[in-house]
Amino acid sequence: MSRRSYHHGNLKEALIRAALDLIAQHGPAGFTFAEAARTAGVSPAAPYRHFRDRDELMADVARRGFARFEAVLELAWSQGRPDPFTAFERIGRAYLAFARDESAYYSAMFETGVPLDVNPDLAAAGDRTLAVLKQAAEAICARLPPERRPPPLMMALHVWSLSHGVASLFGRGDAARRKLPMAAEDLLEAGVLVYLQGLGLGARTP
Amino acid sequence: MSRRSYHHGNLKEALIRAALDLIAQHGPAGFTFAEAARTAGVSPAAPYRHFRDRDELMADVARRGFARFEAVLELAWSQGRPDPFTAFERIGRAYLAFARDESAYYSAMFETGVPLDVNPDLAAAGDRTLAVLKQAAEAICARLPPERRPPPLMMALHVWSLSHGVASLFGRGDAARRKLPMAAEDLLEAGVLVYLQGLGLGARTP
DNA sequence: TGTACATCAGTGAACGCGCGTTCACTGATGTAC
DNA sequence: TGTACATCAGTGAACGCGCGTTCACTGATGTAC
Numbered sequence: 090m091s092r093r094s095y096h097h098g099n100l101k102e103a104l105i106r107a108a109l110d111l112i113a114q115h116g117p118a119g120f121t122f123a124e125a126a127r128t129a130g131v132s133p134a135a136p137y138r139h140f141r142d143r144d145e146l147m148a149d150v151a152r153r154g155f156a157r158f159e160a161v162l163e164l165a166w167s168q169g170r171p172d173p174f175t176a177f178e179r180i181g182r183a184y185l186a187f188a189r190d191e192s193a194y195y196s197a198m199f200e201t202g203v204p205l206d207v208n209p210d211l212a213a214a215g216d217r218t219l220a221v222l223k224q225a226a227e228a229i230c231a232r233l234p235p236e237r238r239p240p241p242l243m244m245a246l247h248v249w250s251l252s253h254g255v256a257s258l259f260g261r262g263d264a265a266r267r268k269l270p271m272a273a274e275d276l277l278e279a280g281v282l283v284y285l286q287g288l289g290l291g292a293r294t295p
Numbered sequence: 296m297s298r299r300s301y302h303h304g305n306l307k308e309a310l311i312r313a314a315l316d317l318i319a320q321h322g323p324a325g326f327t328f329a330e331a332a333r334t335a336g337v338s339p340a341a342p343y344r345h346f347r348d349r350d351e352l353m354a355d356v357a358r359r360g361f362a363r364f365e366a367v368l369e370l371a372w373s374q375g376r377p378d379p380f381t382a383f384e385r386i387g388r389a390y391l392a393f394a395r396d397e398s399a400y401y402s403a404m405f406e407t408g409v410p411l412d413v414n415p416d417l418a419a420a421g422d423r424t425l426a427v428l429k430q431a432a433e434a435i436c437a438r439l440p441p442e443r444r445p446p447p448l449m450m451a452l453h454v455w456s457l458s459h460g461v462a463s464l465f466g467r468g469d470a471a472r473r474k475l476p477m478a479a480e481d482l483l484e485a486g487v488l489v490y491l492q493g494l495g496l497g498a499r500t501p
Numbered sequence: 502t503g504t505a506c507a508t509c510a511g512t513g514a515a516c517g518c519g520c521g522t523t524c525a526c527t528g529a530t531g532t533a534c
Numbered sequence: 535t536g537t538a539c540a541t542c543a544g545t546g547a548a549c550g551c552g553c554g555t556t557c558a559c560t561g562a563t564g565t566a567c
Contacts (some may be wrong), residue, residue: 096528096529097543100543100544116408121519122520122521123519123521124520131543132545132546132547133521133546134523134524134544134545134547135544135545137523142521150329156394199463201365202322202469202471203471204469204471205471229468239489242476243485246475247457247485247486248484250460250464250465251460252460253459253463254455254456254459255460258405263408263410264413265408265409267421276452276456277456279322279449280453280457283494284486284490285492285493287488287490287491288492302509306510327553328553328555330553335508337510337511338511338512340511340512340556340557341510343554343556348554419557
């Protein structure tokens, strides 16, 4: 573990961290295997001991990103306490906060075009993230009488899409962000409120 | 104009088309200036007569994309005929159709990180596109009594975000698309219907 | 209508660069006895 | 506890490649008179 030794000791983690730094600085396309090695302080051949190639590293970053994202959303949801609506609002804010504060992860997860079909682990990590949203949607939908209850999966996909759209278009930290006459968080929250109203869940009085 | 002549005659257009082909094939990051020249059948130095650099070409593709997108949405809207709700539904379908059929344009517009602040033309083109959505939102909002009328800009941003989210996550043609138990168009339409309901515009009976 | 000339849109060769990847190697670490 | 040895995680040099960009150039086009 000593950082003075011939062996790095923790190169895999160091490469992941380097990749995140580079993505944050130069965008997802501006990350190179060689520069990641340089940042980690090893020779350009060293990363090949830990990743087959650049794409495998990228997929691993995305996978870790989904795991963190899932944890963040799960924490925001907190089993729907104190009530599902308050918790649901927290999810929205947590979503945008993650996209902004962990934008390198977010880029790796959604903007690098990592193919999901050849990465079962990655696809599974993404599915687990969706499962958190779905679970929250179920709790919300349960407040409706069965005959007016929408499919929770559909509701989860709507909320995911709206959140992702707001995050992509208005919630990023870079120059491609569009100016907005309000905070992205407020835009999302207002949108979710209208949506819930549309489901028949008006003003938190089911 | 003869294609046999020494001069290409229409190189600028040919480079744009080449860029779109390359983006469609290899993604927005996989497009290079050199290969665009090769595709157009000219030497690697030729593009510099028409574009300062790679980024300027990319920005021009994005600008043209916004212009086409605006036209597509405007046509879908068709001044809200026969009624605003039918026309609004058409906009949603047109949005997803554009993202799918013209995915090279869509990538250039939203996924290349072209900075908007140094490209006033590009920013203006994007604003004109938003203006179409806003105009549609205004027509929809006008169906509500003034005291329950939301800001049309907010509604336009919600619809844009939802559409972009659905398109990015589920509506693309590549391997990064997520599987969905329904068509992206149906997901978006259902979401918009719930949203309109939430505004108080239920089942097309204002 | 011809001619001289300016302008323009290309050529093609060259450059320096950083990339991904490979290779034989070597020093450190871990393990069997 | 010591020693021999296998394994492992790095090195560093090298490769071929394609990129963006520049340069002096040249053939085609357009224009003035």
